[in-house]
Amino acid sequence: MKKHNFSAGPCILPQSVLKQASEAVLNFNNDNLSLLEISHRSKPFVDVMEKARALVLELLNLNDDYSVLFLQGGASLEFLLVPYNLLKIGGKAEYLDTGTWSTKAIKEVKHLGDVNVIASSKDKDFTYIPKDYTIDSNADYFHCTSNNTIRGTQMKTFPKTDIVNVCDMSSDIFSRELDFSQFDLIYAGAQKNMGPAGTTLVVVKKSILGKTGRNIPSMLDYQIHIDKDSMFNTPSVFAIYVSMLTLQWLKDLGGIKAIEKINNAKAELLYGEIDTNVLFEGTAAKEDRSNMNVTFRLLDTSKTEVFEQLLKDNGINGLNGHRSVGGYRASMYNALPLESVEVLVGLMKQI
Numbered sequence: 586m587k588k589h590n591f592s593a594g595p596c597i598l599p600q601s602v603l604k605q606a607s608e609a610v611l612n613f614n615n616d617n618l619s620l621l622e623i624s625h626r627s628k629p630f631v632d633v634m635e636k637a638r639a640l641v642l643e644l645l646n647l648n649d650d651y652s653v654l655f656l657q658g659g660a661s662l663e664f665l666l667v668p669y670n671l672l673k674i675g676g677k678a679e680y681l682d683t684g685t686w687s688t689k690a691i692k693e694v695k696h697l698g699d700v701n702v703i704a705s706s707k708d709k710d711f712t713y714i715p716k717d718y719t720i721d722s723n724a725d726y727f728h729c730t731s732n733n734t735i736r737g738t739q740m741k742t743f744p745k746t747d748i749v750n751v752c753d754m755s756s757d758i759f760s761r762e763l764d765f766s767q768f769d770l771i772y773a774g775a776q777k778n779m780g781p782a783g784t785t786l787v788v789v790k791k792s793i794l795g796k797t798g799r800n801i802p803s804m805l806d807y808q809i810h811i812d813k814d815s816m817f818n819t820p821s822v823f824a825i826y827v828s829m830l831t832l833q834w835l836k837d838l839g840g841i842k843a844i845e846k847i848n849n850a851k852a853e854l855l856y857g858e859i860d861t862n863v864l865f866e867g868t869a870a871k872e873d874r875s876n877m878n879v880t881f882r883l884l885d886t887s888k889t890e891v892f893e894q895l896l897k898d899n900g901i902n903g904l905n906g907h908r909s910v911g912g913y914r915a916s917m918y919n920a921l922p923l924e925s926v927e928v929l930v931g932l933m934k935q936i
């Protein structure tokens with residue numbers, strides 16, 4: 586049975602990418618060696634790394650004031666690396682608290698210094714994006730989360746600020762056109778919209794580094810990873826290769842501009858059904874709804890069993906809400922075709 590994969594992460598990847606990746610596991614570059622058994626310093630892999638890096642800058646429309654890193658430890662380790670590399674000794678950071686992931690990011694700053702939560706939507710279970718706040722221009726940096734994967738909210742606009750601007754874009758990078766140059770540091774775990782689990786993308790403006798006065802351990806130091814071209818230690822070769830293929834797939838499709846149109850069409854279709862079907866209710870504030878993770882509830886719980894059987898019988902995968910929230914969550918990352926959303930909406934009409 587064909588599956589429709591709404592998984593929140595790791596999540597759907599383009600079929601053509603999976604096919605190429607599986608071939609490379611057996612025979613990479615027609616060299617009769619697996620991608621998994623060659624040196625990361627061999628020319629074929631160095632080419633992969635360089636291509637991946639170039640594609641990131643090209644798709645985000647950034648110049649080489651920025652460095653692109655492929656690190657390990659997930660976005661979760663960036664929660665710590667960001668303050669390590671940007672928070673001055675005795676300095677202060679400004680954080681916007683919009684969900685579970687921001688809350689975790691805030692916690693890590695406390696290992697190193699002061700963090701000021703300038704606004705939070707915790708009062709309403711993170712179902713909206715706070716809009717009324719000011720960023721202290723004396724702080725070392727500002728941090729926000731562009732898309733809140735668990736509650737299904739997304740920042741539609743970003744505050745203007747003169748201080749260093751940091752964004753966790755794990756679950757919506759490459760999904761919509763933005764002026765990415767408004768940020769000085771962007772990070773994203775690969776497994777939501779870029780590739781498989783195992784690598785984290787960090788895009789950092791070089792000029793912001795080296796200002797903290799801290800002695801940074803090597804593996805936590807962005808400058809060392811920049812100097813070593815993301816090969817200070819052995820990088821996750823497979824995750825980087827598959828990410829490169831996915832970025833190439835996106836470029837061939839027409840880049841972010843083209844995928845944004847498709848993503849908008851998917852979101853309009855599903856939110857349209859949620860808003861008109863009396864059996865369902867969306868759980869995020871309308872103006873802050875995420876185009877990537879659509880959270881909703883079935884109001885008539887006597888129909889739960891019928892609905893879930895229908896989902897199962899029709900190959901719908903990964904629609905359960907996050908374990909901390911319940912309800913349903915349809916994650917509609919770049920590789921999810923519109924057709925899968927059409928199938929889901931058809932089933933919502935059927936019950």
Ligand SMILES: *Cc1c(COP(=O)(O)O)cnc(C)c1O
Nearest residue numbers: 659660661686734753755756774
């Ligand atoms: C999934 C996620 C993370 C955590 O990513 P890991 O790679 O698992 O550490 C952080 N931030 C956001 C917005 C996420 O969606």
